[in-house]
Amino acid sequence: MSESESKPEPMEQDSRKPICLIILGMAGAGKTSFTRRLSSKVVEGSRPYLINLDPACREVPYPANIDIRDTVNYKEVMKQYGLGPNGGIVTALNLFSTKFGQVVDLIEKAGKKHKYCIIDTPGQIEVFTWSASGTIVTEALASTCPTVVVYVMDTVRSVSPVTFMSNMLYACSILYKTRLPFIVVMNKTDVVDNAYAVEWMRDFEAFQEALDAEGEGETEGGNTYIGNLTRSMALALDTFYTDLRCCGVSAHTGEGLDEFFKLVDDAAEEYEKEYKADWLKMRAEKLEEEKRKAEELKNKVPDDTVIDKKKLIEEVSRGREISDMYLKHPANESSSDEEGTENQPEEDDKPVDVAMFQDFIRKHAKPNNSGNNT
Numbered sequence: 001m002s003e004s005e006s007k008p009e010p011m012e013q014d015s016r017k018p019i020c021l022i023i024l025g026m027a028g029a030g031k032t033s034f035t036r037r038l039s040s041k042v043v044e045g046s047r048p049y050l051i052n053l054d055p056a057c058r059e060v061p062y063p064a065n066i067d068i069r070d071t072v073n074y075k076e077v078m079k080q081y082g083l084g085p086n087g088g089i090v091t092a093l094n095l096f097s098t099k100f101g102q103v104v105d106l107i108e109k110a111g112k113k114h115k116y117c118i119i120d121t122p123g124q125i126e127v128f129t130w131s132a133s134g135t136i137v138t139e140a141l142a143s144t145c146p147t148v149v150v151y152v153m154d155t156v157r158s159v160s161p162v163t164f165m166s167n168m169l170y171a172c173s174i175l176y177k178t179r180l181p182f183i184v185v186m187n188k189t190d191v192v193d194n195a196y197a198v199e200w201m202r203d204f205e206a207f208q209e210a211l212d213a214e215g216e217g218e219t220e221g222g223n224t225y226i227g228n229l230t231r232s233m234a235l236a237l238d239t240f241y242t243d244l245r246c247c248g249v250s251a252h253t254g255e256g257l258d259e260f261f262k263l264v265d266d267a268a269e270e271y272e273k274e275y276k277a278d279w280l281k282m283r284a285e286k287l288e289e290e291k292r293k294a295e296e297l298k299n300k301v302p303d304d305t306v307i308d309k310k311k312l313i314e315e316v317s318r319g320r321e322i323s324d325m326y327l328k329h330p331a332n333e334s335s336s337d338e339e340g341t342e343n344q345p346e347e348d349d350k351p352v353d354v355a356m357f358q359d360f361i362r363k364h365a366k367p368n369n370s371g372n373n374t
């Protein structure tokens, strides 16, 4: 029966899902540089599948398989909705997230070939972590594939105990918000070794000494209000530090990547054992809810409007020219674009997108943030 025993293997390979890594971190921590470094890492015969979710970045320095900029033109979004740059980025991500199901389909298919899928997020961390679209994207990924949050920390900028504490508090809040396996990546070790940070996490006395040393008569450490607060916070974070996966890396030199991938595999195992069941349950409940909402929406949308008639998001194969990419603007370009050519919106684009966007707002707007103008 050796033949039948060997048969399940390709099926397992076919249904294998990639391990999704959501790359988060403060502006300038090195998310994009780190993603770029990971993009060249060949694991089990292939490079990671890459997704850029930053609509405002000028250049993506790695060969993205999916790039939000091919779908949403955030400058047009700004114009059309009368928003500033931050509002434009948030709204662009909101629009993209309404179709994230299609992205998830592509990611699932990519699992046949790629072991990892890396998702680079916008420069301003709160655009992702404190927006409805960030939640939608995270939930869509986590309820389909093993998903791990990778928090990139700038080791150079965190040498002050107070800054380090603020960074860790932010990381901690993301951990509790996402409820996913978590890795702290201490980046830029080519400039400053991350040993100090690991010591502060493992040894409270060492952290206190550093705080005292910084504090003498200054505004931040010692017995000042901030110093005392930081001390209390460090104690409170003790539970967070226990079992926290962290490693030092340099996106510039590539140092620490092997250790990083070991932590990722370990975190993916943790997802399978401890998180997956909850996420699957949540997805079942969401599907049920969506079905109900879709019924409601169907009654509101004019009969001649067909939702999901065609794909909004397309995968871009490596090496393909930008001009070859499938471009479509959910915000509808009423003004002429920079090249002077204007794509005529198709008849059913606008009502569908507007209906989807309004439905999105209805689903996610809470009574207490209805006045939020982002």
Ligand SMILES: Nc1nc2c(ncn2[C@@H]2O[C@H](COP(=O)(O)OP(=O)(O)OP(=O)(O)O)[C@@H](O)[C@H]2O)c(=O)[nH]1
Residues within 6 Å of the ligand: 025, 026, 027, 028, 029, 030, 031, 032, 033, 034, 122, 123, 124, 187, 188, 189, 190, 191, 249, 250, 251, 252, 253
């Ligand atoms: N020395 C050193 N510099 C780094 C490293 N990683 C990133 N940088 C530098 O840090 C700066 C910010 O890097 P990015 O990769 O743009 O950081 P980011 O978090 O994606 O930035 P935003 O998207 O703007 O938030 C750049 O000047 C990088 O060259 C590293 O490992 N070592």
